[in-house]
Amino acid sequence: MSTRDLFTFRNSHFRIGVGITAAILIVTAITGFIVLPFAQPWVQFANVWDAICSAAGVPQRAANVTAPEQTKRLSEVVLTSYTLSRPSQEAIGRGATLAQRCAICHGPTGISRADSPNLAGQYAAVIYKELHDFRSGARTNAVMSPFAVNLTDQEIADLSNYYAYLPRLPAYHPTPQLPKPNIVIYGAPIRGIAPCGACHGSLDNKTGSPWLEGQSEAYMKAQLQAFASGERRNDISQQMRNIARAMTPQEIEQAAAYYASQPPDVVKAVD
Amino acid sequence: MLANRKLILAHFWLAFGVFGIALTLGAWQMFIRSPIGTWLSNPELYYRSLTAHGTVMGYVFPTLVAMGFGYAISESALEQRLVGVRWAWTGFWLIVAGSITAVIPIALGRASVLYTFYPPLIGNVFYYLGVVLVVVGSWIWVALMAINLRVWRKAHPGAPVPLAMFANVAGSYLWAWTAVGAALELLLQIIPVAAGLKATIDAGLARVFFSWTLHAIVYFWLMPTYIAYYTIVPRAIGGRVYSDSMARISFILFLVVAMPIGMHHTFADPMVGAGFKFIHSAFTALVALPTLLTVFTICASVEIAARLRGGRGMFGWMKALPWDNPMMLALAFSFVMLGFGGAGGLINMSYQLDASIHNTQWITGHFHLIFGGAIVIMYFAIAYDLWPHLTGRELIDIRLIRTQLWLWFIGMIITTFPWHWVGILGMPRRMAYFDFGDPAIAPQALSVAFSAIGGFILLASGIMFIVVLARGMRAPQTDAGPYRFAVAVHQATTVPVALNTHALWVALMIALTLTNYGYPILNLALGGGTSVPAVYVGAQ
Numbered sequence: 001m002s003t004r005d006l007f008t009f010r011n012s013h014f015r016i017g018v019g020i021t022a023a024i025l026i027v028t029a030i031t032g033f034i035v036l037p038f039a040q041p042w043v044q045f046a047n048v049w050d051a052i053c054s055a056a057g058v059p060q061r062a063a064n065v066t067a068p069e070q071t072k073r074l075s076e077v078v079l080t081s082y083t084l085s086r087p088s089q090e091a092i093g094r095g096a097t098l099a100q101r102c103a104i105c106h107g108p109t110g111i112s113r114a115d116s117p118n119l120a121g122q123y124a125a126v127i128y129k130e131l132h133d134f135r136s137g138a139r140t141n142a143v144m145s146p147f148a149v150n151l152t153d154q155e156i157a158d159l160s161n162y163y164a165y166l167p168r169l170p171a172y173h174p175t176p177q178l179p180k181p182n183i184v185i186y187g188a189p190i191r192g193i194a195p196c197g198a199c200h201g202s203l204d205n206k207t208g209s210p211w212l213e214g215q216s217e218a219y220m221k222a223q224l225q226a227f228a229s230g231e232r233r234n235d236i237s238q239q240m241r242n243i244a245r246a247m248t249p250q251e252i253e254q255a256a257a258y259y260a261s262q263p264p265d266v267v268k269a270v271d
Numbered sequence: 272m273l274a275n276r277k278l279i280l281a282h283f284w285l286a287f288g289v290f291g292i293a294l295t296l297g298a299w300q301m302f303i304r305s306p307i308g309t310w311l312s313n314p315e316l317y318y319r320s321l322t323a324h325g326t327v328m329g330y331v332f333p334t335l336v337a338m339g340f341g342y343a344i345s346e347s348a349l350e351q352r353l354v355g356v357r358w359a360w361t362g363f364w365l366i367v368a369g370s371i372t373a374v375i376p377i378a379l380g381r382a383s384v385l386y387t388f389y390p391p392l393i394g395n396v397f398y399y400l401g402v403v404l405v406v407v408g409s410w411i412w413v414a415l416m417a418i419n420l421r422v423w424r425k426a427h428p429g430a431p432v433p434l435a436m437f438a439n440v441a442g443s444y445l446w447a448w449t450a451v452g453a454a455l456e457l458l459l460q461i462i463p464v465a466a467g468l469k470a471t472i473d474a475g476l477a478r479v480f481f482s483w484t485l486h487a488i489v490y491f492w493l494m495p496t497y498i499a500y501y502t503i504v505p506r507a508i509g510g511r512v513y514s515d516s517m518a519r520i521s522f523i524l525f526l527v528v529a530m531p532i533g534m535h536h537t538f539a540d541p542m543v544g545a546g547f548k549f550i551h552s553a554f555t556a557l558v559a560l561p562t563l564l565t566v567f568t569i570c571a572s573v574e575i576a577a578r579l580r581g582g583r584g585m586f587g588w589m590k591a592l593p594w595d596n597p598m599m600l601a602l603a604f605s606f607v608m609l610g611f612g613g614a615g616g617l618i619n620m621s622y623q624l625d626a627s628i629h630n631t632q633w634i635t636g637h638f639h640l641i642f643g644g645a646i647v648i649m650y651f652a653i654a655y656d657l658w659p660h661l662t663g664r665e666l667i668d669i670r671l672i673r674t675q676l677w678l679w680f681i682g683m684i685i686t687t688f689p690w691h692w693v694g695i696l697g698m699p700r701r702m703a704y705f706d707f708g709d710p711a712i713a714p715q716a717l718s719v720a721f722s723a724i725g726g727f728i729l730l731a732s733g734i735m736f737i738v739v740l741a742r743g744m745r746a747p748q749t750d751a752g753p754y755r756f757a758v759a760v761h762q763a764t765t766v767p768v769a770l771n772t773h774a775l776w777v778a779l780m781i782a783l784t785l786t787n788y789g790y791p792i793l794n795l796a797l798g799g800g801t802s803v804p805a806v807y808v809g810a811q
């Protein structure tokens with residue numbers, strides 16, 4: 001009963017087993033790679049080899065269709081979970097010096113007295129991305145854009161590291177803490193809205209999404225409206241526009257009011 | 272009595288213990304996202320639970336059952352001392368260690384990536400290392416099964432290998448090879464990213480690797496059930512196996528065609544060519560063959576039992592069957608669920624129909640019916656049948672056993688039929704909550720509520736099962752005699768080499784893997800430019 005008696009065409013089981021398997025393979029391969037591709041009248045193949053390559057999934061050179069003209073700039077920032085993850089003390093120090101220009105609006109401790117965003121303790125990747133977007137024009141703001149256009153890559157990284165390093169302080173416009181509205185805890189599953197906290201830090205943080213606790217109510221409302229109307233469009237793959245568009249005006253108000261009333265210490269840190 | 276009772280009992284108790292926990296999580300999941308429950312304010316808890324439920328039910332529980340049953344088969348079918356008992360314990364402890372290693376990050380919310388891993392989602396590295404340990408532990412079992420068979424062959428040159436062992440070893444080889452896909456995904460792709468050595472991952476390639484494992488693992492889950500159909504049921508109901516060769520051919524077919532069909536899980540994925548999808552779909556159709564052979568052979572074997580008990584007539588013989596015998600009940604329930612599940616499977620395997628149910632609750636309904644229903648009910652039957660031989664005590668709660676099996680069957684139907692239905696209506700799977708207040712899905716609320724009730728029936732049945740086994744540890748002692756397997760109508764005295772060894776079929780299995788997976792894998796692995804940044808979950 002050695003394998004020599006088994007693996008030989010004299011053995012009928014071997015003949016049948018291998019024969020049937022090979023036959024099925026060949027028939028299905030011919031069907032899948034030649035017959036079926038040509039059976040699709042809406043696809044044209046130059047020759048049989050072309051059809052086989054297509055059915056095998058060989059990467060095809062993109063056809064000569066030109067991408068639709070982009071009228072507005074989109075964000076070109078690439079973020080990974082490792083973006084700016086290990087800042088040095090010098091980087092933070094340089095950032096502190098640069099940040100003096102920002103203090104008029106964003107406050108000397110990174111807490112704004114105007115309706116600008118609080119930056120103290122914001123995720124580094126967020127500041128990094130927004131500054132890049134302001135610089136490239138993917139996001140525009142009459143006050144902010146002129147500050148950003150002249151920043152170098154190094155300066156943007158240093159500023160991001162500095163603000164991320166600052167402690168999160170309570171905001172200047174304390175209101176009594178509001179209960180969580182449904183849109184914040186559950187989102188709206190049927191409209192494709194995830195709970196805000198799934199990205200914005202209270203449940204989990206998705207790289208590039210800011211935490212929102214204690215930010216100005218007017219600011220957040222304006223941003224949600226800008227996303228919904230398409231006026232702001234630097235969110236990668238329309239992540240935020242899709243959500244804001246599906247929100248009702250009341251939900252936008254509820255969410256903005258709720259987040260503004262929260263202390264920032266419930267936010268999770270990133271490492 | 273079996274000699275390695277402790278070893279086998281350890282496997283079974285661990286299996287059923289983790290099963291009990293995962294079952295409770297399952298019932299909770301079903302409840303919490305049904306209109307009866309209140310919404311979770313943190314959906315991450317749902318995914319945490321789902322990861323634990325899937326990891327235990329998919330990897331740990333069935334593997335332990337197959338291993339414990341495999342050791343019992345090796346010892347009793349071969350009538351020889353188990354070789355490598357120390358290694359067997361090593362394998363067991365590796366599984367214990369792996370399960371603990373995996374479950375800690377899951378419980379902490381650091382690995383809510385679901386049991387299919389879902390890259391580019393990346394969880395804590397210890398979760399994946401734990402899964403690897405479980406697989407390595409089971410590979411020790413594979414090696415031991417092969418070695419024990421080899422030792423037996425030396426002592427019995429040319430003799431037919433007992434059917435139970437032949438099938439058992441076939442199952443172990445299938446597992447050894449199919450686990451390689453997920454192992455490659457974990458070791459080459461996911462673990463380096465989870466350990467922080469890389470920050471990008473090719474999710475498409477990972478899905479192809481996982482599909483290598485995902486289909487044949489189903490047949491690995493199924494193996495103990497099929498072995499029980501052929502070698503336990505006919506004996507337990509007083510019949511004979513209709514055909515020994517048919518049984519061997521079924522197991523051989525599983526070995527050859529369960530493997531090269533996994534891409535039916537990637538029908539909706541863009542990175543695999545349509546030609547390969549077609550080949551996999553066609554081979555998937557073939558895998559129905561061994562199941563049809565089995566259903567035929569077992570029905571014939573059952574009919575033999577009925578006629579031996581005096582049953583007559585075209586269908587009248589069915590009345591003569593020992594319906595109060597738990598094994599008979601389990602088999603009947605299992606077949607009914609296999610029938611419905613199989614019919615659903617025909618929809619999943621066809622390229623076009625799959626599109627309408629892809630990633631819907633239909634899929635979860637389907638595999639709970641087949642796996643949780645048809646397969647697991649036979650795991651119960653195996654445990655009941657083996658228990659007296661492991662404990663030296665009789666199982667006295669026969670009524671409780673029958674109730675337990677009935678409840679599992681009824682609970683599974685109540686859970687899975689509406690589950691399929693809402694899937695057809697388009698309800699997506701793997702979602703933590705649904706807004707049944709919205710008119711768009713309000714009509715699905717009732718069905719989901721039924722599923723949730725079914726889930727609690729299943730939980731009750733699961734608790735009864737564990738109670739029966741636990742009470743069986745303290746029942747009065749008896750001598751259960753040697754553990755025997757069913758004999759065939761024509762008990763084989765000589766079997767052709769090809770039906771008595773696995774080499775040819777393992778070779779075909781590997782060859783078909785190369786033809787059906789080789790190009791798609793190389794294309795993605797060598798092509799480059801298809802990796803995306805990893806998304807770390809719970810990495811705070």
Ligand code: HEM
Pocket residue numbers: 294295297298299300301321322324325328329332385386387635639642643644647686699700701702725726727729730
């Ligand atoms: C009380 C009985 C059970 C209930 C109520 C239950 C419920 C569930 C639910 C609700 C899901 C998640 C579906 C989704 O969100 O897409 C799930 C997934 C799953 N269940 Fe069960 N289950 C039960 C028993 C079982 C059994 C007995 C097995 C197998 C032995 C099993 C294996 C699985 C697997 C492998 C998954 C996939 C996890 C995933 O999609 O990541 N379940 N179960």
Ligand SMILES: [Cu+2]
Pocket residue numbers: 485486487489533535536
């Ligand atoms: Cu499959």
